[in-house]
Amino acid sequence: MDDLSKVRTVADYQFGRGAGDALFPDDAEFRNTRTGRVSQVLHDGGRLATLKTDGRLTLSDTAGERLHQAFExxxxxxxxxxxxxxxxxxxxxxxxxxxxxxxxxxxxxxxxxxxxxxxxxxxxxxxxxxxxxxxxxxxxxxxxxx
Known part of the structure; x- marks a missing residue:
């Protein structure tokens, strides 16, 4: 499974169905730790989210706005x-x-x-x-x- 699919799956689990697609565009970039684990999701030069060691995402305000627009x-x-x-x-x-x-x-x-x-x-x-x-x-x- 590629990095984009992984973080979208985590987002769908954490925030509900559709969150992964709403939060992370296809051209999202990833910053990985030395071990290869995804640590940050970036887009247009800014941070969208951080994947914590407990497997949960923390959102930037930009990502929060994206989720806010996607969910009623x-x-x-x-x-x-x-x-x-x-x-x-x-x-x-x-x-x-x-x-x-x-x-x-x-x-x-x-x-x-x-x-x-x-x-x-x-x-x-x-x-x-x-x-x-x-x-x-x-x-x-x-x-x-x-």
Missing amino acids: PPRGRVEFGDESVPYLRDGKNGFAKFVERVDDDVRAGDEVLVTGPDDEFVTTGRAELCADEMRDFGTGVAVLVR
Whole structure:
């Protein structure tokens, strides 16, 4: 299996069917470790994703935008209110008390799309809580922003 097929398969598993094709164009390039394992996926001179040693992808904002366009809300999203958006854009973490809506399938540890009102893409991050906890908790970090 070639590198493109591998990362597309990982993306489909991690984000759902169709994610691999949406994230990684045919002309994507790969940066490999000395052992030959794919470590980064590049396109147009920028990083799209990093394949971590645990086999999961972390997304750049460019890749997040691609996934955001490919999937209908609320799939893979954590939506925050207006007051949080400037802080999230600056790389600050998103707190549970400011979560407006969240995809029911989000689990702690998932890579998520962070959005503002009206499904405006803001950035990507890692969920620290599952969807039910984000809705129920009044304190604590819901999403670690990259």
